[in-house]
Amino acid sequence: MVLLFKSDPDDTRGWTAELARRLPGVEVRTWPDVGDPADIEFCVGWAFPPGSLRGFPNLKGLQSLGAGVDHVFRDPDLPEALPIARIVDPYMTEDMTQWVMLNVLRFHKQDPDYRRLQAEGRWDELPPPSWRDRRVGVMGLGELGGHALERLRYFGYKLAGWSRTKKRIDRVETFAGEEGLRPFLARTDILVVLLPLTPETEDLLNRERLSRLPKGAFVINAGRGRLLVDEDLIAMLDSGHLGGAALDVFRQEPLAADHAFWKHPKVVITPHVSALTRAETAVPQIVENYRRALAGEPLLHPVDRRRRY
Amino acid sequence: MVLLFKSDPDDTRGWTAELARRLPGVEVRTWPDVGDPADIEFCVGWAFPPGSLRGFPNLKGLQSLGAGVDHVFRDPDLPEALPIARIVDPYMTEDMTQWVMLNVLRFHKQDPDYRRLQAEGRWDELPPPSWRDRRVGVMGLGELGGHALERLRYFGYKLAGWSRTKKRIDRVETFAGEEGLRPFLARTDILVVLLPLTPETEDLLNRERLSRLPKGAFVINAGRGRLLVDEDLIAMLDSGHLGGAALDVFRQEPLAADHAFWKHPKVVITPHVSALTRAETAVPQIVENYRRALAGEPLLHPVDRRRRY
Numbered sequence: 001m002v003l004l005f006k007s008d009p010d011d012t013r014g015w016t017a018e019l020a021r022r023l024p025g026v027e028v029r030t031w032p033d034v035g036d037p038a039d040i041e042f043c044v045g046w047a048f049p050p051g052s053l054r055g056f057p058n059l060k061g062l063q064s065l066g067a068g069v070d071h072v073f074r075d076p077d078l079p080e081a082l083p084i085a086r087i088v089d090p091y092m093t094e095d096m097t098q099w100v101m102l103n104v105l106r107f108h109k110q111d112p113d114y115r116r117l118q119a120e121g122r123w124d125e126l127p128p129p130s131w132r133d134r135r136v137g138v139m140g141l142g143e144l145g146g147h148a149l150e151r152l153r154y155f156g157y158k159l160a161g162w163s164r165t166k167k168r169i170d171r172v173e174t175f176a177g178e179e180g181l182r183p184f185l186a187r188t189d190i191l192v193v194l195l196p197l198t199p200e201t202e203d204l205l206n207r208e209r210l211s212r213l214p215k216g217a218f219v220i221n222a223g224r225g226r227l228l229v230d231e232d233l234i235a236m237l238d239s240g241h242l243g244g245a246a247l248d249v250f251r252q253e254p255l256a257a258d259h260a261f262w263k264h265p266k267v268v269i270t271p272h273v274s275a276l277t278r279a280e281t282a283v284p285q286i287v288e289n290y291r292r293a294l295a296g297e298p299l300l301h302p303v304d305r306r307r308r309y
Numbered sequence: 310m311v312l313l314f315k316s317d318p319d320d321t322r323g324w325t326a327e328l329a330r331r332l333p334g335v336e337v338r339t340w341p342d343v344g345d346p347a348d349i350e351f352c353v354g355w356a357f358p359p360g361s362l363r364g365f366p367n368l369k370g371l372q373s374l375g376a377g378v379d380h381v382f383r384d385p386d387l388p389e390a391l392p393i394a395r396i397v398d399p400y401m402t403e404d405m406t407q408w409v410m411l412n413v414l415r416f417h418k419q420d421p422d423y424r425r426l427q428a429e430g431r432w433d434e435l436p437p438p439s440w441r442d443r444r445v446g447v448m449g450l451g452e453l454g455g456h457a458l459e460r461l462r463y464f465g466y467k468l469a470g471w472s473r474t475k476k477r478i479d480r481v482e483t484f485a486g487e488e489g490l491r492p493f494l495a496r497t498d499i500l501v502v503l504l505p506l507t508p509e510t511e512d513l514l515n516r517e518r519l520s521r522l523p524k525g526a527f528v529i530n531a532g533r534g535r536l537l538v539d540e541d542l543i544a545m546l547d548s549g550h551l552g553g554a555a556l557d558v559f560r561q562e563p564l565a566a567d568h569a570f571w572k573h574p575k576v577v578i579t580p581h582v583s584a585l586t587r588a589e590t591a592v593p594q595i596v597e598n599y600r601r602a603l604a605g606e607p608l609l610h611p612v613d614r615r616r617r618y
Contacts, residue, residue, distance in 0.1 A: 094440060094465055102414035109411050114579050115424075121571050123563035123580045130587075131403060151463060156403055254432035262430050270423050271432045278439075 006031035006045030061293025099274035137188030185212035196309035197224035315340035315354030370602025408583035446497030494521035505618035506533035
């Protein structure tokens, strides 16, 4: 009865203590101190190195420590039948929605322009866009995108959503698939990207797609860095076609010190903090999944291997 | 049948055109082109100079162009029996709530710190405060404060409200009067000020009151500049007792070029644009109040002269 935990070294302690507390009788080991690989029955964490899971002959389940599981599928030797779960935590979902709302309001309320005017010491009233006419579009209509749209609805915006397969959401115009992408982007002033990263969504937001957004549109990405082609975003910001971007996720994290995003006047960066997985709210479902994995029962919040999310 | 309009010179035209269109047969004059003072039956606007309204012998009503009417009571010669109305416009209320939400989220999500880290090219994750523990307090529980609290409720914060007289609001801890001020401030991490300016509220937020807020608290003011003592706010920001301020209103507007707020690293300024009165949404109630004033009926959204709001 051994659980193996792997996360960033600096936030391991709280997690392993909480797991040990809630799983009396279970030994919690921390990567890379694996011990005998045959002991490991359940893995919890981020980005186990490719090939490592294959080396645990008695592994019965893998719990991703976040909502996204693209890190799991980077392993070409991922054991075929291994049940995989992701975290779906209402606490974290609310955290994400608040980050999304901050950035939608930032752009809707012309805050970057007002920050610049303040820095210049200028008292200028800008023509204010109306919330009634503001078209916000959300890509990804799962837990996070659905929750963000629910909150956005209270603000009176014109809402749309895009997903791989068609969904119906009250008072939201929904689009789906490749053929829905152009009309969805063409009607979106503020684009919120909450897609999972899969082979189908990688580089989805390239120059051609970004150019479908109306002039002056804003891009908010809290999905994954690889959904967006950095150079294409920068080119569209520099040409004036796009009005700004707020980014929490990047192709490489931490973002390289010489990356153009850092100093770009139209780019707002947060260091992948939009919604942090917290031990206190996430551990109960992990504990339940440990129990289920060992009992051979279906996991909570299972990942579909075919869809990769 | 003459209506006299007065606003900022640069946004007069849209208003007078819209008023004329909706009031066929009524002559709309624009300050200072008053013509014969005996013609004027209804005044609409901002800050008629002290004594000017007294000079219209047939004046039957005054419509303030905004939610606040402190500008009306600066006139010591205000005719005693003149009915006064303010604008209560759901469009404008929503605008204000969005400005409030932007600033609550700005401080809750540590955005000023993340802007500074971006400027320094630093990828640092700050310890994230939990929305479940965040204590937001709203001063002023009228149309604007009540609406802001309704929206804030969706975000899961711990909410409180303060007003002159005790009010009950679902899932909001309410405080009232002088004796409620200390406990209200002591439990508030993010203070939202939406009070009217009256002799009782002027300079309400001075050093003594601001010092009741917990260390690191934030102040958001969209009420009126004179509610807050500028030097006291700056002293509390500089001492580190307060974490930041977002201000849309100022004792003098436009804010003087040499005012310390402009360059203060903890102060976010917008130039009185949190909620603009728009002709298209506000004119219908003005038209109705014109009709009522001439018919001697009670106005919509009347101002209580004793309370001064």
